Amino acid sequence: MAQVTLQGIKRELKTKGYLTELRKKGYVPAVYYAHGEENLFLAVPENKLKPLVFSPETYLIDLNIEGVGQKTCIIKEFQLDPVTDEIVHVDFHGLKAGEKINVEVAVHLIGTPIGVREGGIIQHSLHKIEIECLPTEIPDKIDVDVTHLKIGDALHVKDLNLGQYRVLTNPEATIITIVPPALHKEEAAGETAAASEQAEPEVIQKGKKTEEEEK
Structure with missing residues (x-):
């Protein structure tokens, strides 16, 4: 399996407006979770994330979170905007040695x-x-x-x-x-x-619903 490095910054649990500003700056809100660990809320650069999301392969990711350190993980789920297909949220699942996923x-x-x-x-x-x-x-x-x-x-x-x-x-x-x-x-x-008979295009949900804070 291909292994890549991705940088991330910690973020606070704030309003929808705060998350919108993050996206305008080129970041995608994300969460990292692993068995036995507290969830970490972060943001990652969209231009670095896109090749990993829009790929048929599954990548092993060394996620370097500012002020936290490195976490080895995979992309577990993601949410796309139904109109633009832009990435609006991603979940990283932390990996543990000897623990099946x-x-x-x-x-x-x-x-x-x-x-x-x-x-x-x-x-x-x-x-x-x-x-x-x-x-x-x-x-x-x-x-x-x-x-x-x-x-x-x-x-x-x-x-x-x-x-x-x-x-x-x-x-x-x-x-x-x-x-x-x-x-x-x-x-x-x-x-x-x-x-041709459809009056409007069908919207297909991709990924998953975003976390409560982003509603």
């Missing part, structure tokens, strides 16, 4: 399916799988060989052999399906028609 890991497809060579289309439905493991065992990605899949075949979470990892994602969840070209075109046309 739940973490989402990117799915990496390997090979070209037989069905694609025969004209089929890949539908990649699941891009991350949640597992439980020790911090030292977090993989960079989960490699999934798809070369054997034919048109009409689907690969589910339960089909994977992840060895020492405990899989938390629904075992029936579909990772990838190889669909016939005609079916793919019909589905695409249906989605276009449905979108």
Whole structure:
């Protein structure tokens, strides 16, 4: 797993206006929490945080908090503005040696399916799988060989052999399906028609609700 360093500054629990000013200065309000420790409220530079949030990978972060010291953690959750997609809040989960954590890991497809060579289309439905493991065992990605899949075949979470990892994602969840070209075109046309009938765009919530102080 890739390891990066991120700087943070402590912040106070204050009003929404205070948090808005932080964001105007290029900082994202955040909280750090870990088992057996008090929560730390901080802010991190948005330009340094973006590459970590908008990435399929999960990073091991050395979070240097001014006046506190270094905390090793991962990004557990984040909240995006539903209109601008700007990061408005992030949670850092502190890691403890010997203590297992739940973490989402990117799915990496390997090979070209037989069905694609025969004209089929890949539908990649699941891009991350949640597992439980020790911090030292977090993989960079989960490699999934798809070369054997034919048109009409689907690969589910339960089909994977992840060895020492405990899989938390629904075992029936579909990772990838190889669909016939005609079916793919019909589905695409249906989605276009449905979108044109909507009076307003649907707002999809991403991340999680922000903490109480930010309401």
